[in-house]
Amino acid sequence: MRLSLTLRWANAVHDEEMVPLEFLRRGEWAEVAEVCGEPCWVGRMAELGVSTGRRLRVLQPGSPCMLEVGESRLTIRGDGAMQIFVRPLATAFAT
Amino acid sequence: MVALRTFSVALVGNPNTGKTTLFNALAGMNQRVGNYPGVTVETKRGKCRSGDVTFDVIDLPGTYSLAPRSPDEMVAVEVILGQKAEEPRPDAVVAIVDASNLDRNLYLVTQVMEVGLPVIVALNMADVAEAQGIRIDIPQLSRRLGLPVIPIQANKSKGLEELKRAMAAAMEMTPPTHGPHFPEAFDREAETLRDRLSGNAPIFLARRLLLDVGGQMEISAAALHGDAIVEEVRAARQRLSQAGCPIPAIEARTRYAWIRQATAPCIQRPKQRAITFTDQLDKALTHRFLGTFIFLAIMFLVFQAIYAWAEPFKDRIVAGQKWIGELVQSNMEPGPLRSLLSQGVVEGVGSVVVFLPQILLLFAVIAFLEDCGYMARAAFLMDRLMSRAGLNGKSFIPLLSSMACAVPGIMAARVIENRRDRFATIMVAPLMSCSARLPVYILLAGAFLGGYGSWAPALAIFLMYCLGLVVAPLMALLLKRTLLRGETPAFVMEMPLYKLPSIRAIAWRSFEAGWMFVRRAGTIILATMILIWAMLYFPTIGSDGTDYAKETAALEAQLKEPRDEIEKTQEKIERGQMENADVTALEGLLEERKKAIEPDEAKLNHLLQEWKGNSILGRMGRAIEPAVRPLGWDWRIAMSALASFPAREVMVGTLGIVFDQGEGDAGSDDYQRSLGDALREATWPNEPERKLFTIPTALSIMVFFALCCQCVSTLAVIRRETASWTWPAFTFAYMTVLAYVGALATYQIGRLFL
Known part of the structure; x- marks a missing residue:
């Protein structure tokens, strides 16, 4: 079910080249396009530096995954990573 | 001046x-x-x-x-x-x-x-x-x-x-006047809301009420002003969203924009981020296989610290407690005051202090793991497993520690930020089989399954440990779906950089935890120990007019000298054996001396047995007998179980008194063996032909001990950590029910097969 949901999302956002964070592979960089979900979750992510326009890198994919956001490292579970939509970036940026 | x-x-x-x-x-x-x-x-x-x-x-x-x-x-x-x-x-x-x-x-x-x-x-x-x-x-x-x-x-x-x-x-200084500027529309809505709350409410709270969808401000505002205010806030947010000021996204946008603009000219960052020590270490420590292996090795060390390293200190405390108890015994006139001091107060204080080595060590280890940054990595590795039980990675260490002792384990749950996860972890931690259950397991498994070969008791004890490991996650899941239900915010955790922790900070954390335990939990433990002492002590005069207190004191005084002699002889034999000398003569003497006091020892035991049976707790045991019959228990087992509610390690000693073996040294192998024999021979009070302890009964007691919260220290710590009496009461109730049902099922099913 989770897979089909992901596919649906992936199709829906294909035009904007947005993908859920889950789709990124190890070491890939991306820019946060949108954080969806409960307002409380969106707020928490913002406090931790994950908000629209911020760059992040996947240190370890999977659930939970490990991200590098700015100068900090975060761990997020699969259900959370599904709610973060990102635009993959080709090269590495220093934030 | x-x-x-x-x-x-x-x-x-x-x-x-x-x-x-x-x-x-x-x-x-x-x-x-x-x-x-x-x-x-x-x-x-x-x-x-x-x-x-x-x-x-x-x-x-x-x-x-x-x-x-x-x-x-x-x-x-x-x-x-x-x-x-x-x-x-x-x-x-x-x-x-x-x-x-x-x-x-x-x-x-x-x-x-x-x-x-x-x-x-x-x-x-x-x-x-x-x-x-x-x-x-x-x-x-x-x-x-x-x-x-x-x-x-x-x-x-x-x-x-x-x-x-x-x-x-x-x-x-005056408060800062500048900072991030929210859109004017937002400020206007916040002002209106502030006036609605009350004219002198801080504007800060009105802004929070507006920004935090489903936050604590909404809850307290609704409690103060009724649900209408929440509707008004919702309408205000709607208006703001339409005006291009989406809530809550506007907050992060506004603040980060201001921060960027303020800090950009004064911070120089390297073009290419250097690969740091933390990056290198994380490659190994958070690796799915290598990292898990290292984690297990570290956990073994943690377990070792609380299980084995603390043991010598614990032994010393127990020895000290015994020494003080004997000092009181020999320096005071017999009577309730002496008994209260030696058995109520000294043992009560002892049972508080005895936890200190474990708490100090565990907290030193936890402080080290946290301060160096490893704890978050451990939680990362364990999260996948723990999330299946509705918990998170940080629950692992409290639960593992609880297999040595639930008291430091529950205190370790402080590292879990999420309240629901923390409470669920605390509630199920006492289900893990702690070291205090082991003597009971060893006694019963050894006595009733030893006949099948050494594998049978080992298997039974192993199964008791598994019982906790299986029931705890199930119970956690159940709690998270019922009492502790609610929107748990999706799990997110920060991984701090690795750094060398300072020894001073570790020592301080460890000391702090120990002191807090003594001060906050200690008093409750002491009070309960004294209460149980009183319930086993009173009344001192039997229905036939025997003054138990006086007679046992007299007998004990009479026995003191021969007992000391026996102890001295025993020491001599041990010393002799060490020096490879011939000790046959001494052994003969020892036997002789033991035989000489046997009738008196038996009389003393009989008196103690009658006294305890006649005590308030003994009467309670009789009163609840109908309820425990289906578990395969008689009133004597019921009374021993009741007496061990404040501390389960009391069970072996109480069984000893009730089944004719005297209190003895509950830890020694000899004592366990002879008590095991006594239990095997015990029969139902009114049916001398029917053995009291069968394998199903022994198993039913073991299951009861595995699942029941017979530890007032645990309850006192839960009270401390949850800041309410409701949660310890709930833990006690659910575990007692669980233990009763578990023991009932074990006995009834066991009876069909064995």
């Missing part, structure tokens, strides 16, 4: 920024922990001085923002706004920020700037930032933020004098 001034300062900051280190460096030993009713977080207070100014420093719980989502997070907001009735509002706020992660840390600072108090920024970990090639122009940063910025190194106590001077200067 210099006039002394007192100035109160609140300390806020993100987790892992060295806030506690700074607080300890400022306040030293001069600090105390405070709890507010209804919340589980602690605020610490301490005093420090600079010149003629005394500072009252309040250490608030580490937080990423001042957007309260729970009563626990509300504490910091209320303290800063001066809404705690019992204490005055702080005069200024010191915000500690991590220089190597400045943008993220300044998010909280921009919120603090809005509470209407002078703000000082303590810039910590500049050394770490420098090592990463980050250069900060501090004077310029200070100018652009409009706040004093003081560089400090909390772990090396550097920059503290400058910080204190800035704190003193803050007395003359």
Whole structure:
């Protein structure tokens, strides 16, 4: 079910080249396009530096995954990573 | 004479920024922990001085923002706004920020700037930032933020004098007037809302009410002003969204934009981020296989620390307790006071102190793992497993520790930030088979399954451990779906950088945990131990007029000398054996002496047995017999189980008294063996042909012990950690029911097969 949901999302956002964070592979960089979900979750992510326009890198994919956001490292579970939509970036940026 | 001034300062900051280190460096030993009713977080207070100014420093719980989502997070907001009735509002706020992660840390600072108090920024970990090639122009940063910025190194106590001077200067400062500007529409809605709340409510709270969808402000506003206010807030948010000011996204957007603009000219970052020590270490430590292997090795060490390293200290405490008990026995006139002191108070105090080695060691290990940054990695590795039980990765260490002892285990659950996860972990931790259950398992499994070969008792004991391991996650899942249900915010955790922890900080944390346990839980444990003592002591006069207290005292006095002789002979034999001397003659003497006092020992035992059977607790055992019959128990087992409710390790000793073996040394192998024989021969009170203990009965007792919360220390600690009596009462109730049902099922099913 989770897979089909992901596919649906992936199709829906294909035009904007947005993908859920889950789709990124190890070491890939991306820019946060949108954080969806409960307002409380969106707020928490913002406090931790994950908000629209911020760059992040996947240190370890999977659930939970490990991200590098700015100068900090975060761990997020699969259900959370599904709610973060990102635009993959080709090269590495220093934030 | 210099006039002394007192100035109160609140300390806020993100987790892992060295806030506690700074607080300890400022306040030293001069600090105390405070709890507010209804919340589980602690605020610490301490005093420090600079010149003629005394500072009252309040250490608030580490937080990423001042957007309260729970009563626990509300504490910091209320303290800063001066809404705690019992204490005055702080005069200024010191915000500690991590220089190597400045943008993220300044998010909280921009919120603090809005509470209407002078703000000082303590810039910590500049050394770490420098090592990463980050250069900060501090004077310029200070100018652009409009706040004093003081560089400090909390772990090396550097920059503290400058910080204190800035704190003193803050007395003359006015609250910051600039900062992130929210759209005008937002400010207007906030003003309207403030007037609606009440004219003198802080504007800060009105803004939070508007910004925090489903937050704590909504809950408390609804409680004060009714649900109508929530509808109004919703309408206001709707209007703002339509005006291009989406809630809650607007907050992050506004604050980060301001932070960017303020910090950009004064921070130089390296073009290419250097690969750090943390990157290298993380490659191994968070690796799915290698990392898990290292984790298991470390966990083995943790378990070893509480299980084995603490053991010699525990033995010494038990020996000391025995020595004091005997001192009381031999120096006081027999009577209730002597019994109260030697059996109630000394044992009660002993049962508090006996936990200290485990608590001190476990907390030293936990403090080390946390301070060096490993704890978050361990939680990362274990999260996948623990999330299946509705818990998170941080629940692993408390649960594992509980297999040695639930008391330090439950205290270790403090590292879990999420309240529901923390409570679920605390509730199920006592289900893990702790070391105090082991003597009961060994006694019963050995006595009734030993006949099948050594594998049978081992298997039974193993199964008892498995029972806890299976029931605890199931119970956690059930709790998370019922009592502790609710939107658990999706799990997110920060991984701090690795660093070398300071020994002082570790020692302090360990000492703090031990002291807190003694002070808060100790009194309850002591009181309960005395209560159970009284219930086993009174009444002292039997229905036939026998004065048990007097007669046993007389017999014991009579037996003292021959018993001492026997002990001396035994020591002589042991010494002789060590020197390979011939001890046959001594052994003969020993046997003779033992035989000589046998009738008196039997008489004493009989008296004790009658006395305990006649005591309040004995009567209670008889009263509940109908209820425990289906478990395969008689009133004597029921009474022993009742007596072991404050501490399950009492069970073996009580069984000893009840089944004719005397109290003896419950730990010794000989005693266990002879008690095992006595249990095997015991019969039902009215049916001398029918054996009392069958394998199903023994198993039913073991299952009862595996699942029941027979430990007043655990309950006292739960009370302390949850700040309410409801949760320990609930834990006690559900575990007792679970234990009863488990024992019932074991006996009834066992009876069909065995």
